[in-house]
Amino acid sequence: MKEVLIIRSVSFQQLDLNLAAIKSQYPEWRLSVLTHEHGLLLAQKYQAIDRVYVYPFKEGFSYRRPVKELREKVFDTVIIPVANLSGAGFLNVLFFSLTLKCKSRIICNLVSELRPVGPWQIICHSVINKVWSLIALLLTLILAIPVLLLLPFGLKRIEKTR
Amino acid sequence: MNYPLVSIVTICWNRKAEIRESLSRIREIDYPNLEVIVVDNASADGTPEVIEAEFFEVKLIKMFKNIGIEAYNIGFKNAKGEYIVILDDDSFPAKDSITKMVDKFSNDTKLGVVAFDVRNFYNYDEVKKVEADEADLVKKETAAVAENYLMAFNGAGAGVRRELLEKVGFYPEEFFLYWNEQDTAFRILDQGYRVQFFSDVVAYHKYSPKNRSSWRAPFYYTRNSFWLIWKNYPLLLALKLTIRQIYYCLYYSLEQKTFIYLKAMGAAFAGLSRLQGRRKPVANNIACNLRIPFNSPFTFFH
Numbered sequence: 001m002k003e004v005l006i007i008r009s010v011s012f013q014q015l016d017l018n019l020a021a022i023k024s025q026y027p028e029w030r031l032s033v034l035t036h037e038h039g040l041l042l043a044q045k046y047q048a049i050d051r052v053y054v055y056p057f058k059e060g061f062s063y064r065r066p067v068k069e070l071r072e073k074v075f076d077t078v079i080i081p082v083a084n085l086s087g088a089g090f091l092n093v094l095f096f097s098l099t100l101k102c103k104s105r106i107i108c109n110l111v112s113e114l115r116p117v118g119p120w121q122i123i124c125h126s127v128i129n130k131v132w133s134l135i136a137l138l139l140t141l142i143l144a145i146p147v148l149l150l151l152p153f154g155l156k157r158i159e160k161t162r
Numbered sequence: 163m164n165y166p167l168v169s170i171v172t173i174c175w176n177r178k179a180e181i182r183e184s185l186s187r188i189r190e191i192d193y194p195n196l197e198v199i200v201v202d203n204a205s206a207d208g209t210p211e212v213i214e215a216e217f218f219e220v221k222l223i224k225m226f227k228n229i230g231i232e233a234y235n236i237g238f239k240n241a242k243g244e245y246i247v248i249l250d251d252d253s254f255p256a257k258d259s260i261t262k263m264v265d266k267f268s269n270d271t272k273l274g275v276v277a278f279d280v281r282n283f284y285n286y287d288e289v290k291k292v293e294a295d296e297a298d299l300v301k302k303e304t305a306a307v308a309e310n311y312l313m314a315f316n317g318a319g320a321g322v323r324r325e326l327l328e329k330v331g332f333y334p335e336e337f338f339l340y341w342n343e344q345d346t347a348f349r350i351l352d353q354g355y356r357v358q359f360f361s362d363v364v365a366y367h368k369y370s371p372k373n374r375s376s377w378r379a380p381f382y383y384t385r386n387s388f389w390l391i392w393k394n395y396p397l398l399l400a401l402k403l404t405i406r407q408i409y410y411c412l413y414y415s416l417e418q419k420t421f422i423y424l425k426a427m428g429a430a431f432a433g434l435s436r437l438q439g440r441r442k443p444v445a446n447n448i449a450c451n452l453r454i455p456f457n458s459p460f461t462f463f464h
């Protein structure tokens with residue numbers, strides 16, 4: 001049986017909605033979810049989900065934090081739900097999906113539209129964003145100087161006195 | 163079983179249909195000692211009239227303008243229950259959730275918040291069926307915990323001890339919208355209590371894609387992320403997280419071609435004085451272990 005892995009990158013409330021669309025798109029496929037540890041019991045409640053994998057980190061999904069348990073596993077499709085229409089702000093999850101072996105990757109947006117995304121698209125997106133990242137980093141370094149000098153006084157000033 | 167008074171507190175603002183649905187569902191709850199308080203944030207769509215006409219058992223408090231989450235605090239201060247259940251105007255607990263919540267509080271004196279498993283209302287029938295099936299099973303562990311980190315709760319469904327909520331100063335009024343739960347969670351954890359999700363304590367929420375189309379979510383989430391850091395984190399961590407948050411604001415502004423994050427960051431710094439007397443750094447272990455997804459404000463736009 002073919003297998004889909006859904007990365008739980010959005011709230012369960014959104015996933016509740018997305019899952020209906022995913023099920024209708026892949027009616028006979030085996031569905032699995034990858035979620036952070038606190039979501040394990042909550043994800044296990046889905047009748048449509050066969051297996052729940054745990055993302056064993058506190059932090060968000062990241063290419064630098066792959067899941068050892070899934071290193072050798074091959075999925076037919078990996079689905080990346082996003083909490084908006086375009087997928088903006090979810091590059092970390094898209095990039096993380098590259099650590100998973102699969103034949104295709106699908107973005108599922110807020111209104112449950114499914115669209116494929118290839119590894120090269122993710123890499124190209126990532127390269128463009130590296131440029132934004134560098135600019136942001138430079139500007140952050142400039143802003144960091146006054147912030148580091150002044151913010152401690154500001155924080156001291158707003159401290160609760162008793 | 164003992165049935166201590168439980169106060170359900172919710173606020174609303176121009177959500178007549180939603181609050182009507184929620185209050186109707188609340189009537190179906192199988193707990194005998196309930197108090198329901200609705201604080202109306204000066205709705206202009208006839209919401210208060212509907213509540214007065216159709217829900218005589220509800221204690222309605224009317225505000226003269228929309229004061230955001232401060233309205234919750236008015237409701238909390240008027241609540242007389244031993245426990246308070248916090249809801250959104252478009253959410254409601256499952257029939258048996260209050261009983262289960264009280265049971266969990268009674269059996270664990272250091273449990274400060276029972277975080278409900280908030281599910282989508284539009285899947286109500288399906289989730290309800292799962293609940294019914296589960297009820298037939300033998301009692302099993304339902305606390306959804308993580309070994310290496312702590313969680314906050316979702317304001318669309320959470321139970322909290324009233325005295326504890328009062329002790330930590332209720333919701334942070336200055337936040338107006340969003341991330342008030344995380345701020346409250348910091349202070350509850352710092353009092354030595356736990357915040358815990360339970361898979362068998364369910365609430366339903368009308369989570370709709372339409373709710374997230376405005377500028378409000380990215381603005382208030384971003385501004386409040388700075389305030390959350392400044393109010394609760396020890397100095398070094400607060401500085402580190404502030405710098406990272408500045409980076410996020412710049413990066414996501416470029417990525418998403420918007421000024422909303424920069425505007426929110428500016429509002430956070432400009433409004434620092436509004437946090438006067440509100441900074442109380444929590445213990446290091448709480449600061450390091452409470453899971454706050456600081457990049458989530460940047461996922462609501464576009």
